[in-house]
Amino acid sequence: MLLSIPRITWKAIRRYSTKTSLLQSTRISPTLEKKLERISEQHDSLLYQLSNNQLNPTDLATASKKLSDLTTTKSLFDDWRKCTQDLSDLQDLLAVQDQEDDMLELAKEEYEDIMSRIGVIEKDLIYELAPKDAADDASAILEIRSGAGGDEASLFSSDMARMYERFAQLKKWKWELLSKSEDVGGKGLKDITVNISGRNVFGLLKYESGVHRVQRVPATESQGRIHTSTITVAMLPQPTEVDVQIRDSDLKIDLYRASGAGGQHVNTTDSAVRMTHIPTGLVVSMQDERSQHKNKAKALKVLRAKIFELEREKTQSARRDSRNKQIGTGDRSEKIRTYNFPQNRVTDHRINLTVYELEHILSGDGLENIIEPLQEYYLSQSLLDE
Structure with missing residues (x-):
């Protein structure tokens, strides 16, 4: 889970209420919170302009799309702020020293429920805000x-x-x-x-x-x-064929006899394929199918994926290098x-x-x-x- 919920006793709750904030394990840093505030303000401004016909007709489509893109983040941030306010109100309640044990038990249950909801909201917020990798939806x-x-x-x-x-x-x-x-x-x-x-x-x-x-x-x-x-x-x-187009002139295809298990036919015909992409030097071999054409099709699928990943790595190198200071590649x-x-x-x-x-x-x-x-x-x- 994104946010672990501390197991606490009523004494611990009272200690939290007097010494520190209940919301001490949040993943929403002050910098990220400011970014969310700017997004919320941008959402409200666009909504006001659209509702009051303050935009030129040429800007309506762009503004409407932008508003739609911001709506989920705005809603999640509103929920997050409500939960943090609920925690603050709970802290004020616990600051009163003459609380009965049954009241403190109820407060503990409410604390755990709010923290659980905050964990889910924070997870969803990070998914919404993180840069999108175009390849994520792919097979x-x-x-x-x-x-x-x-x-x-x-x-x-x-x-x-x-x-x-x-x-x-x-x-x-x-x-x-x-x-x-x-x-x-x-x-x-x-x-x-x-x-x-x-x-x-x-x-x-x-x-x-x-x-x-x-x-x-x-x-x-x-x-x-x-x-x-x-x-x-x-x-x-x-990738699809549209994502990576491979010219026949860029391919070197070698045919050879398959080795290993696979039956008499596989081992006695030149059905195995070794495909080399000359511009990158990437090589793929395929020999499982009896048909030379099927092995070519499979080799091309794998080769296309390798080329796509190579290009994808190049375009993301700057971001990855920054991130690798803290985690591995x-x-x-x-x-x-x-x-x-x-x-x-x-x-x-x-x-x-x-x-x-x-x-x-x-x-x-x-x-x-x-x-x-x-x-x-x-x-x-x-x-x-x-």
Whole structure:
């Protein structure tokens, strides 16, 4: 949650009422509050001008759209101010020293209710104010690759793929396998590439990119020693053909015979495709399909996503560099998260978040308990860049 609600006794409430403000854990800083006040004043001014026909006909459409854009923020800010005023009134009530215990108990309940409402409002305000990433609504291409740790890394790659697939099912997104490479035993994955289609896929999963570390005792470990393995996750927004246009002259396409499991036909025909984008040097290989044309189509989809992400990173570099002074980039070169099985612990190192529900998270059902705090923190930080 954006705002944690302190558990308090009636003595604690009385102490708050005499020594400090009840609203001490708000995320609305004085600077942000001033910005919200300016937005509120701008909203009221536009509303007055529109209501009293003070605008030229040529300005009406622009003003109406601007008013519509500001309305939700204005409403949320009004609710926030009302809640903070309610807290102030509660503080005045508690300042009276001869309150009965039952009155203080009611005050405690009201305090917790108001703080809970403030937490929800603040979360919504940050979502409204944060700079919008045009790629957030897009579908995404997920790549998982095993890193250090041999078989254990491959097994963990498989675990992570199941986690994301289950999360996609819960969100009613479409999961389309593009390619995968299994390890020798067939239990783990060396790498897997998936297209996840749906609304706001990239917006929810973009902070999953990076190095994920697992600490656990392998089934083959007779001494009970904990092994550490890593995998890399890349989440790429899926652009349309309009977003990224690739000329045939910019492509070098090599055909070759597929290797590994896949049946006699796959391994005896030149159906595998290696596609190189000459201007950027990006390379994508695809061999899972029997059809050369299908492998080309899949390779082009992944290549288009990689080019789009490359251009997107360039345009956002200034904002990202500012934000990275406080948090990581989230790219695949950084260790972003640790999954510790003996302690049932998952730690996200970018925001120092630790939760003790590893199985719940790896099942996909609890992944949002990690994603939401990450998303809220990154959005909060983005407000500092403006």
